[in-house]
Amino acid sequence: GAGVSQSPSNKVTEKGKDVELRCDPISGHTALYWYRQSLGQGLEFLIYFQGNSAPDKSGLPSDRFSAERTGGSVSTLTIQRTQQEDSAVYLCASSDPTGAALDTQYFGPGTRLTVL
Amino acid sequence: GNSVTQMEGPVTLSEEAFLTINCTYTATGYPSLFWYVQYPGEGLQLLLKATKADDKGSNKGFEATYRKETTSFHLEKGSVQVSDSAVYFCALSDFYNQGGKLIFGQGTELSVKP
Numbered sequence: 318g319a320g321v322s323q324s325p326s327n328k329v330t331e332k333g334k335d336v337e338l339r340c341d342p343i344s345g346h347t348a349l350y351w352y353r354q355s356l357g358q359g360l361e362f363l364i365y366f367q368g369n370s371a372p373d374k375s376g377l378p379s380d381r382f383s384a385e386r387t388g389g390s391v392s393t394l395t396i397q398r399t400q401q402e403d404s405a406v407y408l409c410a411s412s413d414p415t416g417a418a419l420d421t422q423y424f425g426p427g428t429r430l431t432v433l
Numbered sequence: 434g435n436s437v438t439q440m441e442g443p444v445t446l447s448e449e450a451f452l453t454i455n456c457t458y459t460a461t462g463y464p465s466l467f468w469y470v471q472y473p474g475e476g477l478q479l480l481l482k483a484t485k486a487d488d489k490g491s492n493k494g495f496e497a498t499y500r501k502e503t504t505s506f507h508l509e510k511g512s513v514q515v516s517d518s519a520v521y522f523c524a525l526s527d528f529y530n531q532g533g534k535l536i537f538g539q540g541t542e543l544s545v546k547p
Contacts (some may be wrong), residue, residue: 365533
């Protein structure tokens with residue numbers, strides 16, 4: 318079946334603008350994760366959604382970052398008033414926490430964000 | 434908090450050489466351990482995993498054993514190929530205590546020369 322998809326694949330924006338990044342998880346996966354991959358910080362966890370539970374936002378670096386998940390499927394990561402240090406590849410992953418491979422996450426191709 | 438440390442790269446080997454990439458972890462619970470691989474221009478892929486002490490994960494000729502006594506999960510392959518050139522990430526997750534979020538090491542770049 319289809320894997321995790323993300324859009325856009327590349328986004329170039331100007332400092333101070335808002336951006337929205339989209340993630341479509343694997344159908345039936347109720348857990349969804351956002352990570353950030355940058356040269357200086359490596360791979361960092363940002364936020365985690367599981368079903369209807371309150372999301373784990375413990376990895377969000379500032380209040381400029383927010384995310385929502387509509388209908389338990391598609392998720393949008395929003396970065397307000399972007400800064401140059403937000404430039405990174407934003408990765409989305411999903412998993413099926415009810416199955417035997419409950420801790421196995423499947424990653425999308427990422428969105429490369431460049432803030433000028 | 435939980436953390437993962439892996440050996441710095443880049444690692445450069447000749448084809449058919451033996452590969453070891455060291456990974457150690459710190460965790461308060463009983464995490465699962467993973468190796469993910471990122472080939473040039475591609476996304477992260479799960480390579481192998483182990484969920485409890487003494488488990489051995491294996492895939493594509495790669496192996497890693499979950500060693501609780503040394504808090505390690507070293508990646509090994511007996512004979513590397515040029516196609517193994519990639520960045521390798523060691524990671525852990527503690528699903529029951531922390532919801533499964535992955536904590537990654539800094540990544541080790543492997544370059545295999547023909």
